[in-house]
Amino acid sequence: MKLEEKLENGHVGGTTEPCLSETPQANGKPRANGKAEGSTKREANGKSYVPRRSLKAYTWQEIQRHNQEGDQWLVISRKVYNVTEWAFKHPGGHRVLNHYAGEDATDVFRAMHLDLDIVKLYLKPLLIGELAPGEPSQERNKNPQLVEDFQELRRTLEAMNMFDAHPGFFSLHLAQILILEVLAWLVLCHFGNGWTVTILVSFLLTVSQAQSSFLQHDIGHLSIFKKSKWNHLMHKFVMCHLKGLSANWWNYRHFQHHVKPNIYPKDPDIDMGPLFLLGDYQPVKYGKKKIKYINYEKQHLYFYMLGLPLLMPGYFNLQSMQVMYLRKYWVDIAFVSSFYIRHFITFGSFYGIFGTVLLIYVVKFLESPWIAYVTQMSHIPMRMSKEENRDWLSTQVLATCNIEQSFFNDWFTGHLNFQIEHHLFPTMPRHNYHKVAPLVRSLCAKHGLQYVNKPMLTAFGDIIRALKRSAAIWVDAYYE
Known part of the structure; x- marks a missing residue:
């Protein structure tokens, strides 16, 4: 039987996922017995010899009240955790946890963490109870069969080793990058810094x-x-040294996008005001308040003039520097400084200090439309909404779309043409996306979710069409 058929029939292989934390606590306080590591190992093997203590039982109605920044509970595999104090220590940033406060976070937790054995150690002190026996494992508005089918799919993919990365694959990509950097320098050394050579160097970089x-x-x-x-x-090396941007800034911003894509105001990638208004909610909000920083009716033209060329050298670069400075990310600052130092050493003798700075920003200017198209074509045309507390599968599929596969499309997008698979399984290496896509498509078909896959040029055009549509909504709200 094919895997697609197994999925349709609900018989995909795999075992029931173990609880992420089995060690109980009394009165919501962590048990300090000095045996956390050993206990975790026994639990990971399914052989815990520590007697279970009774945990306080909570209803979903009680849990959903704890959804504020100063009072955050969440549920993982039916266990209830108070993450209020831990949120500001969270490596992915405190906003990621706040986005799921008062909700079931089982699937997002599994999606964003690779090493569960380590994470369990951090979870144990936060455990305060569990769902009452009569409560469903997810909120009542969610389809339990859809949730179970998705979790079964994940177990199948884990059994197929689809989450195992091949270092050689990524080493080749790193080699490609370094060869292009060295080649640009060799061209300058051999031919000098004439206009034709500078254009070639800019292209390579x-x-x-x-x-x-x-x-x-x-x-x-x-x-x-x-x-x-x-x-x-x-x-740090690739993001800070090779690109000159903060790795911490990217992590905290990008992980918010992943856990709540296209959700206002939780996804920072769709908050482009006051320059651009996206989706249905923002245009109505700005229109009713008579806000008109620019003529939003022509925002698709501003996207060509400002959004494409200035995303990298302007918005991302300035925001990265601001965040590094304000939050004192000293390691990132050191690595980013090495990016500029390397360019001055490599190209300074050919272009001087001012010319080298100009070269850096010309390259960022040329790179910007490439990255803007790749990152925006799979999200801007898709559904945008306020928080609806949907299941993980629906949340990701409604907010993302795929671009047709080809050798060029895979290379040009860094395999981000498989946005649906990437969003469902962020820790899956990109060389496996095409293998799991048929299974994801089958699961979507089973539950009536539209799996969008389109040609790349169509996707580029859909960005502009989406901007025009949002502009029309703004006009109606502004002049009503």
């Missing part, structure tokens, strides 16, 4: 920068190396 964007995106999500500290350092 632009390709290198764009591919660096995709590689740092991979490393930011994956543990390519066995020791996470090496993955952490490699992310």
Whole structure:
């Protein structure tokens, strides 16, 4: 029987996912017995010898009241956790936890974390109770069969080793980037810095920068190396040293986008005001308040003139620097400084200090439309809404779309043409997206979710069509 058929019939292989935390607490306080690590190992093997204590039972009505920044509870595998104090220590940023406060976070928790054994150690002190026996595992507005089918799909993909990254694959991409950087320098050394040579150098560096964007995106999500500290350092190297942007800034911003894509106001990627109004909610809000910073009726033209060329050298670059300075990310600042120092050493003798700075920003200017199209074509045309507390599968599929696969499309987008699979499984290495796409498509068909897959040029055009549609909504609200 094919895997697609197994999924349709609800018989995809795999075992029931173990609870993420089995160690109880009394009165909501962590048990300090000095045996957390050993206990975790026994639980991971399904052989816990620690007697269970009774946990306080909560209803969904009680849990949903704790959804404020100063009072955050969430549910993972029927266990209730108070993450209020932990939120500001969370490596992914405090807003990610706040976005799921008062909700079931089982699937998003599993999606965003690779090493559950480590995470369990942090969860144990936060455990305060569990769902009451009569309560469903998810909120009552969610389809339990859809949730179970998705979790079954994940177990199947884990059994197929679809989450195992191949370091050689990513090493080749890093080699591509470094070869382009070296080639640009060799061209200058051999031919001098004439206009034709400068154009060629700018082209080589632009390709290198764009591919660096995709590689740092991979490393930011994956543990390519066995020791996470090496993955952490490699992310700093690629994002900060090769691109000149803050890795911490990217993490905190990008993870918010992943957990609540296209949800106002939780996804920072769709808050482009006052320059652009996206979806249905923002245009109505601005229109009714008679806000007109620019003529939004022509925002699709501003997208060509400002959005495409200035996303990287303007918005992202300035925001990254601001966040690094205000939050004192000293390691990021050191790595980003090395980006500029390397360019001055490599190209300073050819162009001087001012010319080298100009070269850096010309390359960012040329890279910007590439990255803008790739990152926006799968989200701007899709559904945008306020919080609806949907299940993980529906949340991601409604907010993302795929671009048809080809060798060029895979390379040009860094495999982000498989946005649906990437959003459902952020820690899955990109070389496996095409393998799991048929299973995801089958699951969507089973539950009546539209799996959107379109040609790349159509996707580019849909960005403009979406901007025009939002502009029309603003006009109606503004002049009503």
